[in-house]
Amino acid sequence: MKQERDLTVVDSPEFPDRAAEAQEENTDARTELPAPPAGEELASPARREAPAEPVPSTEIERLKAERDQLLDRLARLQAEFDNARKRVERERAEFREFVAGGVVEQFLPVLDNFELALKSTGTAHQLRSGVSLIVKQMEEILGKMQVSAVPTVGEAFDPRIHEALGTVERDDLPDQHVAEEVRRGYRLRERLLRPALVRVAHNPKQVEE
16 A cells, blocks of 8 residues: 655655745754853842942041950950949948847846856856846847747647757657757847757647547
């Protein structure tokens, strides 16, 4: 069977010029683009931007002067802060000395009375009476300073203000109540200065019940 061939404008002998033009177009489409001339490169979008203008020398000098001013101000603030801190520490130390001086001044008469008691040549009963007066004088001074003794004997044992030295068997006191005071405790207003050293009652009758 004879293969039929479709005639196109290019194959047609009646249009030789048209066939030549179509062949030239196909050839041009398959060829590569010509290289750019030497010394010239394809400009990318980034390279097309205009170069940055140099910063004027006057602007640089102004920025340097502003920097120096800020550094000088920072140094001055640091020095003022150090001076203020030292002044506060000095004032605190002076205040502590003032308070301590006021406390010591109140106890100087007590010390004088103790010295007089040591020089006394009276009887033991007289010496005991003198020491009792000194103790009372000291308690009055502590009371003015709002220092009070921690309640002990007969009170329920409280580990927050009492320190147990041991237990004693007592049937005349409730169990777990303070029976004896070994060393007095003190507190300043609501602040505990030292706990009271005590012995706690152990009531076997209440324990058995």
